[in-house]
Amino acid sequence: MARPSTDRLPAWRLAVFAALAIPLAGAGLPLAVYLPPYYAQDLGLGLGLVGLIFMLSRVWDAITDPLVGVLSDRTRSRFGRRKPWIAAGAPLFVIATAAIFAPHLFGMKPGAIWLSVWLVIFYIGWTMIQIPVSAWAGQLAAQYHERSRVQTYFQVATAAGLLLVLILPAALDQLGASAGRPADAEMKVAVMGGFILVTFVPAILGALLLVHEPPAPPPHPQQTGFRRDLALAARDPLLLKVLTSDFAVTLGQLIRSSLFVFFVSAYVGRPDLAAGLFLLQFVFGVFAGPIWLRIGYRLGKHRAAVVGELAQVAINLGLLAVTPGALPLLFALTVAQGLAQGSGNLMLRAMVADVADKQRLETGVDRTGLLFSIFSLTGKAATAVAVGVALPLVGLLGFKPGAINTPESLLALKLVFALGPAVAHLASAWLISGFSLDETRHADIRSQLEQRDAALAPAE
Incomplete structure (x- = not known):
């Protein structure tokens, strides 16, 4: 049986890092299941218009996902390559989540323009977090099996986020039934938005402050477009x-x-x-x-x-x-x-x-x-x-x-x-x-990369 490397990342640090998957995964389910009918029926925008807005807002992903991926690869800063993008995307994600899930807090009855603008901002912020976090997770460990371990923590956190967000509406229904006041759609959506924000803020702070980002490899002398x-x-x-x-x-x-x-x-x-x-x-x-x-x-x-x-x-x-x-x-x-x-x-x-x-x-x-x-x-x-x-x-x-x-x-x-x-x-x-890229071949690749990086590294 192949054993994981002895150079293992501390479990607590992986748990802190993977906690980001809870709000990110938890946000996806309401966007697909609860928000469209809430805006279409309860806020009266209509199924056709809401469906069009949600569909067009995702078109941004085809542009922003690879763009953020490339730019974060090329970013060089004292804070790392991924962290600046995540930090910049966090306020967009927070404000847009509040605006979409709890528009009444802004004293607004949202229409099509409100939903369209804030969805675009939400997805831009989400991409600025999700893509760099995914790349960071891929590079957090260099060893073959340790990378699987990093992704396992993310998998468990993702499953937990989905589970918790699924439980919330059912729990609200039970509480409402006990109190004789059934939970309406506005309350359910607002509570789910609150769950996303309450889990996101400590998770983003923990990742940025407590988890190291591996140093960037030496840049290639001829960058391609x-x-x-x-x-x-x-x-x-x-x-x-x-x-x-x-x-x-x-x-x-x-x-x-x-x-x-x-x-x-x-x-x-x-x-x-x-x-x-x-x-x-x-x-x-x-x-x-x-x-x-x-x-x-x-x-x-x-x-x-x-x-x-x-x-x-x-x-x-x-x-x-x-x-x-x-x-x-x-x-x-x-x-x-x-x-x-x-x-x-x-x-x-x-x-x-x-x-x-x-x-x-x-x-x-x-x-x-x-x-x-x-x-x-x-x-x-x-x-x-x-x-x-x-x-x-x-x-x-x-x-x-x-x-x-x-x-x-x-x-x-x-x-x-x-x-x-x-x-x-x-x-x-x-x-x-x-x-064909198995553990043996990957170990050889990593060895060659480390030798080349050492040769290209500037002298102290």
Whole structure:
């Protein structure tokens, strides 16, 4: 069994650093699930207009993600490369979160312009934090397995953030029912915004003040332009394997998530269990990271990713055996899905930093931030494709949410819910199976990089 390096980062420091994932992950779910209906229905902007605003605001990501990635790679300051960007993005993130989640605090009844402007500011601030943090996490450790350990802390924090944000609306409903005053949408959205800010402020301060940023490598004497950097990074065959595999992973996860409530409510016939089962998956997802870290120690990153994806194939195929009366099987598969959750994402994220090392050895240019920005865009594209394909497909096959459906349309829902993710995860396993940058090759790359950096370092 391959053992992690003895040069391990302190657990408390990793926990402080990874705490940033709690508000960042916690912000994503309300933006996708709670805020659109709140602005469309409760604030009266309409579904069409709100959908257009949210869609167009994400177009910024295609521009800002790689731009921030490249600029943070090239930044040189006494505080580091990543920290200045994170510090600059933090106030944008805080103010925009307050404006979007609690507009009444500003004495405003927001309209389309208010939502549009603050969403753009929010996503710019989020990108200025998320991309440099991802690159920083990739470079926080240089050793092969230690990088997996860093990503495991982030995986656990991400799962915890998603779980806590899912619990909040349910807790407010229970408290409101006990008090005889049900929680309205405005209260739920404001509390979720408060959760994001309360967890974000200490997390950002802890990361900036208590966690070191590794020194930047010596700059390449001939810097290339943004377009050439992007082209050179994207042509790397190993990076393409990681990106396409992650696209398939995310596609499978989001197909399942977008159809989960429909499957449990309509096919299984238990709408009362839909929210609880969805939450159960995230409860066990908190424990997934350490399990897959140990598997990664034994098998290596890309083999652990393959095993994790094949496990998800088996779990999703198991859903074909679920019938309306087979609740124990559905519960067991939901727990298994939680324990397998993020196995591929965890390893693939750690592999991006290894590819960045290989590219720096070949070209002399550090593109870690750029590579993580491309990785981020791939996941966002898969999210859009999953929602844009799964929901229309089950509709074309005859399924109608909230209506009485025929047995044939319910069977179609089940087949898409089970086979769609299974095929996507199988594709992910196949795409990454031939990844050649293993622990031995990476150790050789790191050795050559350290020798070259030492030779290029200015004399004391």
